[in-house]
Amino acid sequence: MLELTGTTTLVTGASGGIGGGIARRFAEAGSAVAVHYHRDEGSALALVERVEKAGGKAKAFAADLSDDDECRRLVAAATAWTGRLDTLVNNAGVQPIEPLPGMSAASWRAVIDTNLTSAFSCTQAAAEVMTGGGSVVHIASIEAAHPAPGHAHYSSAKAALVMHARAAALEYGPRGIRVNSVSPGLIDRPGLGEAWPDGVRRWHDAAPLGRLGTPGDVANACLFLASPLAAWITGQDLTVDGGISARPTW
Secondary structure: OOOOOOOEEEEOOOOOHHHHHHHHHHHHOOOEEEEEEOOOHHHHHHHHHHHHHOOOOEEEEEOOOOOHHHHHHHHHHHHHHHOOOOEEEEOOOOOOOOOOOOOOHHHHHHHHHHHHHHHHHHHHHHHHHOOOOEEEEEEOOHHHOOOOOOOHHHHHHHHHHHHHHHHHHHHHHHHOEEEEEEEEOOEOOOOHHHHOHHHHHHHHHHOOOOOOEOHHHHHHHHHHHHOHHHOOOOOOEEEEOOOHHHOOOO
């Protein structure tokens, strides 16, 4: 049921840690993976090479997803590559830290456009080519419900992504297109422990499962939602946070 051979998956922001993990997992399941990147061509090409060496199929595609036309061009190119598009994972995003007092409208728009508007545009374009149905997964965040200081623009965008998935599920469901979101907690990456030791320690202490998440944890959730196992699941947000959201805040 998690075998996706013969399908095509587009993962935006696949040159990063979480996106790369998602792309690899879909390739392992047999899907041809369109690896999107914006500036980091080296990482995208390295990921393609890794997938191909493991026997999978992947190709890198560049696009600036803050531009609506670029979003549509990306979806068209990924679809033309294999002649179909079955799954779209809207993972691309940025997470700058900037206090809300004094935040400029330009800073706000940059985060909203990259994290939210790009998903709107890519989903709209993907739905037009998913003529036999398909699956769209937005990568949101637990910050959609639990904002952090300095992340007002990011948290707002992620909260809107969760609602966009529900709204899109409602309107695209009659076409056989399912739309869900995945909300990860703190995901480990190289150097995180050194850059933010206090935060990592506090997470370890608070999380019921006692560890940070991995890109693979997020990838597995996405794969499930894209698979036939989730054939009757749409408009839902799947939290992947090691149980941290279950912890009381008082």
